[in-house]
Amino acid sequence: MTAPQEKRRKNKGPLVVTANRLWDGAVVYRxxxxxWSTELPAARIVTSPEDAERLLESxxxxxxxxxxxxxxxxTQDSGVVVPANLREHIRRNGPTIALPSPxxxxxxxxxxx
Amino acid sequence: MYVYDDFDRTLVVERVNExxxxxxxxxxxxxxxxxxxxxxxxxxxxxxxxxxxLRIGIPYGTLSSAQMRTLxxxxxxxxxxxxxFTTRQNIQFNWIKLSELPDAMAELAHAGLHGIxxxxxxxxxxTTDQLAGAAPDEIEDPRIFAKILRQHSxxxxxxxxxxxxxxxxxxxxxxxxAAIRIHDIGLRLHRNxxxxxxxxxxxxxxLGRTPYLAEVxxxxxxxxxxxxYIEAILRVYNLHGRRDNxxxxxxxxxxxxxxxxxxxxxxxKEWETIKDGPLKLDADVVEEIRSRFHYPEYDxxxxxxxxxxxxxxxxxxxxxxxxxxxKVAGYAxxxxxxxxxxxxxxxxxxxQMEAVAELADRYSFGEIRVGHDQNLVLPHVARRDLxxxxxxxxxxxxxxxxxxxxxxIIACPGLDYCSLANARSIxxxxxxxxxxxxxxxxxxxxxxxxxxxGCVNACGHHxxxxxxxxxxxxxxxxxxxxxxxxxxxxHARLGTLIGAALPYDEAIEAVESLxxxxxxxxAGPGEKFIDTVDRVGLKPxxxxxxxx
Numbered sequence: 001m002t003a004p005q006e007k008r009r010k011n012k013g014p015l016v017v018t019a020n021r022l023w024d025g026a027v028v029y030r031x032x033x034x035x036w037s038t039e040l041p042a043a044r045i046v047t048s049p050e051d052a053e054r055l056l057e058s059x060x061x062x063x064x065x066x067x068x069x070x071x072x073x074x075t076q077d078s079g080v081v082v083p084a085n086l087r088e089h090i091r092r093n094g095p096t097i098a099l100p101s102p103x104x105x106x107x108x109x110x111x112x113x
Numbered sequence: 114m115y116v117y118d119d120f121d122r123t124l125v126v127e128r129v130n131e132x133x134x135x136x137x138x139x140x141x142x143x144x145x146x147x148x149x150x151x152x153x154x155x156x157x158x159x160x161x162x163x164x165x166x167l168r169i170g171i172p173y174g175t176l177s178s179a180q181m182r183t184l185x186x187x188x189x190x191x192x193x194x195x196x197x198f199t200t201r202q203n204i205q206f207n208w209i210k211l212s213e214l215p216d217a218m219a220e221l222a223h224a225g226l227h228g229i230x231x232x233x234x235x236x237x238x239x240t241t242d243q244l245a246g247a248a249p250d251e252i253e254d255p256r257i258f259a260k261i262l263r264q265h266s267x268x269x270x271x272x273x274x275x276x277x278x279x280x281x282x283x284x285x286x287x288x289x290x291a292a293i294r295i296h297d298i299g300l301r302l303h304r305n306x307x308x309x310x311x312x313x314x315x316x317x318x319x320l321g322r323t324p325y326l327a328e329v330x331x332x333x334x335x336x337x338x339x340x341x342y343i344e345a346i347l348r349v350y351n352l353h354g355r356r357d358n359x360x361x362x363x364x365x366x367x368x369x370x371x372x373x374x375x376x377x378x379x380x381x382k383e384w385e386t387i388k389d390g391p392l393k394l395d396a397d398v399v400e401e402i403r404s405r406f407h408y409p410e411y412d413x414x415x416x417x418x419x420x421x422x423x424x425x426x427x428x429x430x431x432x433x434x435x436x437x438x439x440k441v442a443g444y445a446x447x448x449x450x451x452x453x454x455x456x457x458x459x460x461x462x463x464x465q466m467e468a469v470a471e472l473a474d475r476y477s478f479g480e481i482r483v484g485h486d487q488n489l490v491l492p493h494v495a496r497r498d499l500x501x502x503x504x505x506x507x508x509x510x511x512x513x514x515x516x517x518x519x520x521x522i523i524a525c526p527g528l529d530y531c532s533l534a535n536a537r538s539i540x541x542x543x544x545x546x547x548x549x550x551x552x553x554x555x556x557x558x559x560x561x562x563x564x565x566x567g568c569v570n571a572c573g574h575h576x577x578x579x580x581x582x583x584x585x586x587x588x589x590x591x592x593x594x595x596x597x598x599x600x601x602x603x604h605a606r607l608g609t610l611i612g613a614a615l616p617y618d619e620a621i622e623a624v625e626s627l628x629x630x631x632x633x634x635x636a637g638p639g640e641k642f643i644d645t646v647d648r649v650g651l652k653p654x655x656x657x658x659x660x661x
Contacts, residue, residue: 022211023211067146094163097543102464
């Protein structure tokens with residue numbers, strides 16, 4: 001099934017290339033030196049379709065380290081680069097909901113009734 | 114409970130060893146992602162927004178306490194301390210690392226659990242009634258035949274690369290608790306006029322972007338012909354199903370393109386060539402499988418009487434809602450709601466899983482069920498033990514008395530987790546459970562099923578909800594289409610879109626308005642929401658939401 005992001009390679013505006021790290025699936029961003037970082041501020045930002053295409057091609061060729069690469073829009077907020085849509089916000093920051101946590105015993109391997 | 118034999122154990126262990134090697138070769142670069150992806154999918158491993166997701170099949174929704182403890186351990190050791198029970202009686206872990214997957218799978222395999230064929234274009238987990246084997250209204254335990262089908266379809270060489278995923282559901286009661294009509298194949302075990310046991314065979318159901326209800330292609334199929342007939346259906350699908358367009362590849366598309374009669378004729382033609390061959394089931398095979406299901410040794414006369422409590426007490430309210438009749442006198446079936454106020458539907462922490470395992474050992478002969486409604490069930494509880502059970506369930510947040518009510522919402526993971534989603538579903542569900550937190554109010558509203566999907570793939574079964582919500586994205590904002598009037602039971606029906614998609618906040622208000630409209634129009638407290646919709650039509654509901 002085609003994921004939504006694969007349909008939107010022709011994003012306008014500043015873009016980063018993002019993917020998921022191979023060994024653990026963590027969200028990563030393509031850097032200027034051709035590596036991957038989990039930190040969005042370290043991502044290389046491109047503004048032309050040609051630069052985006054080149055950056056994406058190098059990312060896709062690097063599937064030994066990260067998979068599912070695509071170009072994602074970003075924006076600047078008080079000089080800080082941030083995701084430009086909800087999907088990328090969630091990918092960067094995690095689910096928008098509180099994750100389930102223990103109600104009764106904290107970190108206990110053996111629940112006592 | 115089905116007990117593994119040596120063949121079963123060997124199969125899952127060897128599968129883990131094979132996958133361990135595949136993961137190692139992927140991490141070393143010896144396998145490309147294109148080569149590895151179908152292999153990981155066939156083991157239930159997806160790549161989602163944040164991480165890999167591991168889907169573990171819970172065959173026909175039945176778990177032992179030992180298996181539940183293993184799931185809790187995997188949640189704690191390899192994930193973030195919780196799991197998500199799905200609408201297909203599976204469990205999903207959302208944060209597993211690829212590098213640790215083989216170890217997690219080895220631990221699961223040791224407990225008789227695996228993710229084989231929980232993804233990919235193959236026959237998926239075969240689901241059934243979560244009350245199977247305990248329900249007073251079933252004619253036989255449908256899990257026997259679900260197991261036979263599962264064994265036949267696992268690693269089946271002819272059906273490992275179908276045009277698309279394939280889902281089968283089995284029920285054995287007139288009250289369809291397995292939603293069989295929204296499956297690729299739905300099977301209803303029943304007796305014909307002569308008293309012979311067989312199956313009503315329905316094909317071509319499915320939700321998603323092109324929803325259909327399954328059509329009956331054979332009203333009665335003797336049980337001995339089950340495997341050969343299913344084989345014939347799959348062969349026709351494999352041969353004629355579309356492979357050129359992923360959105361047109363399900364069997365529902367094929368059946369509706371050919372017409373049910375033509376499709377049935379093709380199946381019968383194929384079946385003629387194989388029906389009297391080695392696929393014919395004999396009684397010995399069925400009995401051998403049946404013998405591997407261990408049933409409780411019930412006390413014929415459970416000692417003691419149920420605890421007497423004040424009529425309006427919290428326990429009584431819970432019992433009235435969450436306890437249902439068992440086929441054996443003195444016993445009951447207990448549904449554990451995984452839909453607490455403000456909670457993500459279907460999620461359970463490792464602690465809750467361990468508590469359920471312990472309670473299953475104490476009160477339910479070590480047996481647990483998972484429903485397609487994303488709740489859990491303890492199927493064999495002596496009525497004398499209900500109060501003690503409830504005290505502990507309540508402590509662990511597993512006793513919300515909202516089963517079947519408006520806050521018992523079915524929701525997919527949505528955009529908070531899923532890479533296919535367009536909108537979030539969990540926050541919507543959470544807010545609705547807060548709006549409908551008043552237990553007196555939800556009891557007054559009565560049975561009302563809300564289903565929420567974050568995209569057209571409809572994993573939340575929104576088409577089959579009394580109220581269905583489908584998340585869409587419009588100009589970067591989350592909107593929700595609302596359908597009304599769907600049903601997943603034996604009167605299955607697809608909901609009708611009642612108007613334009615609404616933004617998030619308005620969608621929440623719209624659900625409240627739909628409920629208020631129902632309360633204002635119902636013929637009396639006994640008339641359920643869905644019955645009011647049938648009686649008055651959709652117009653009053655549409656006008657209430659879209660009047661302006």
